[in-house]
Amino acid sequence: MPSTNRRVRLLTLAIVALLLAALLWMLLGALRSAVALWHELSDLPTWLSVSLGLLVAAVAGGGIWLGWRVLHPRARKQKPVVAPTRPEIDERIARLEQQRADTSQLEAELRELDKRRHEGDVYVAVFGEISAGKSSVIRALAPGAQAQVDVLGGTTRAVEHYRSTLKNGREVVLSDVPGTREADAAAREALARDEALRAHLVLYICAGDLTREQDAELRWLDGFGKPLILALNKIDQLGEHDASALDSALRTRYCDVVDAQVLVSAGGSEQVEKVHADGSKESHSRARPVQIDALLAAITRLSARGAEALEPARETAVLGALSQRAGELETSTRATQAQTLITSYTRRAIVGAMAAVAPGSDLVIQGTLATALIRELARTYDVAIREIDIDAFLKQASLSLRASTAIVLAIAGNAMKAFPGLGTLGGGVVHAIAYGLIFDSLGRAVATTLAEQQQFDQVHASATLKKLLAQTSGERMREIAALALRAHQEYDLK
Incomplete structure (x- = not known):
């Protein structure tokens, strides 16, 4: 058995030596060719040798750039949703009614579309996973506001709405949709997506790097062309260095996807342990500081045009979803x-x-x-x-x-x-x-x-x-x- 292992090691060593020799031979050949080319270029007129040198440099640079793009492909921006017109949707619903299909949910969605257009309020859907702290962000944006529960289209699950007044005096309606990736996920995610489509502006909350599913959600939302904010929450729990590094990574990845990216701390409470001089310990709760100024500024800037200017993108999103349904x-x-x-x-x-x-x-x-x-x-x-x-x-x-x-x-x-x-x-x-x-x-x-x-x-x-x-x-x-x-x-x- 030892002799067999020795033969295997010797064979492996011989193969490695042959590969190194072949690589060295190729490098020497390339060097020899480069030297010969240099001597040939030196004998040419100056203008011709400079031109050939620039051509070689351009080809080499192009090869390096192409290799970089292959190894680091740029994420493709999702194509905007192409939605049918309102008369086309009305016609499809009329045909379905003639076929005795149940179109009540489609008609309820159209009524909600018209209702929000006539009201003129700017709706902001707060979207994200249940663990990202969506509700805390809403409480920070609209402290003391009472929820208005809407039950749309016969569903038993509600969407809660909160009114908040921005620094410029504009009122917005915050939609607290069910968190994704929670119990009864399919029904709740469908409700969350529908409300995101009905909104004028979408606030996507995360509490860390985005998973593959979250990445797909964010790019799906971007496809409808409405303003999109990515808010990194719980930065006080991440630490300054980690929060800064994650913020930089997200900006690089989603610069072509979101319209604004902000760091947020929605407050809440934390347990603190105090050690006394005699060695005894005391635990108490203290409030975390709220940091939402950057988020308020982003919402104010992106909603400044008002509901009427934001309505076309919202209507496109709703009609596109209605067409699919x-x-x-x-x-x-x-x-x-x-x-x-x-x-x-x-x-x-x-x-x-x-x-x-x-x-x-x-x-x-x-x-x-x-x-x-x-x-x-x-x-x-x-x-x-x-x-x-x-x-x-x-x-x-x-x-x-x-x-x-x-x-x-x-x-x-x-x-x-x-x-x-x-x-x-x-x-x-x-x-x-x-x-x-x-x-x-x-x-x-x-x-x-x-x-x-x-x-x-x-x-x-x-x-x-x-x-x-x-x-x-x-x-x-x-x-x-x-x-x-x-x-x-x-x-x-x-």
């Missing part, structure tokens, strides 16, 4: 409507299979029903579709289904056996369930393609259909079997 509501509403259509046509296919003279003799899709289903799904997703594309897709689907007839029938048979009340019925129910499975899979495949592609992609729809036919979850098959049972009962009653 309207899009999410459109997606969910279309998905609900599509599923209603699929269920309806699946039931029709089941009834049609039960009424057939020779049910299940072939698992070819019932063309008329399938064509009508695809047309209605296309209208739901507002996608133009050609008859030739429908025919081609159904032809391809029929070929695929013929090849998997045995599998589809086996799945339908298992569903019938597992579902109470179907096992005693005739074999025609198996074919009816099979048709139900086919139509349910067909409808889901087309709806998925229209939602994801925003067009009718035959290849995508065919691939999705195959996956759905193979992925028959218990809940899905129970729903199809229940449709078959109800259809069978209704058919027998006729």
Whole structure:
């Protein structure tokens, strides 16, 4: 074993020696080339040698600069949010109402937008993590103010507002939003972000270096183009040297993001221990000094233009968020409507299979029903579709289904056996369930393609259909079997 380790060390030493020799050889070669180039330049006319020297220096300097930029990339400033106009939002909400979607929260947000515009107050949202001391900063900015609790859009969580008078006599409304990264985080963070969008000015509180999540929040807020203040709180607890170093680092990193950066101490209390001459100790509480003059000056400067001048950026932020929420509501509403259509046509296919003279003799899709289903799904997703594309897709689907007839029938048979009340019925129910499975899979495949592609992609729809036919979850098959049972009962009653 020792001899093996010795050989490994000798081999490593030899490799290192070879690398050092190669490096030395390269340096000597470069030096030799440089000397030869210098002699050649010295023989040239002065103007030409100086020009070539400047060119070499420029190339070298450019290489050094490029290497520096690669190793120290500049953070990209987030692009401003491009928001729709108010009439465009009103039109989208009207369309959603026609589709019987619940637009109450969207309408409440528009009412709040109009309310704050007419009031003319400057709103300042105090944003940040729960541990950053947001509430202490608000108490320092508005001492003795009573909170006005607003419950917006039916939410059970409130946003507290405090009125504060700045040194120039202007009144501002401070919005105390829920702290991020606290219990029930998703709902509270959504409320905090919404209030930050409704404000004219955002005050972002931190108590140390920003985490990756905080960095993303700050840059997200910057994207709306409204005034943004970064306040480093609790500087009295950091110490003068650490506070100065952190302040400098944050300024370098966020100089293109925030409009002002200030150091803050929001006061509060601290425990102090006093040691007496006899060695006894006494602990008591004392108030920390409040240092918010720089913050007040920043708020005063950035709000000096008044609410009317700050309104366009605020409206852009609110309308941008409303556009996103309207899009999410459109997606969910279309998905609900599509599923209603699929269920309806699946039931029709089941009834049609039960009424057939020779049910299940072939698992070819019932063309008329399938064509009508695809047309209605296309209208739901507002996608133009050609008859030739429908025919081609159904032809391809029929070929695929013929090849998997045995599998589809086996799945339908298992569903019938597992579902109470179907096992005693005739074999025609198996074919009816099979048709139900086919139509349910067909409808889901087309709806998925229209939602994801925003067009009718035959290849995508065919691939999705195959996956759905193979992925028959218990809940899905129970729903199809229940449709078959109800259809069978209704058919027998006729």
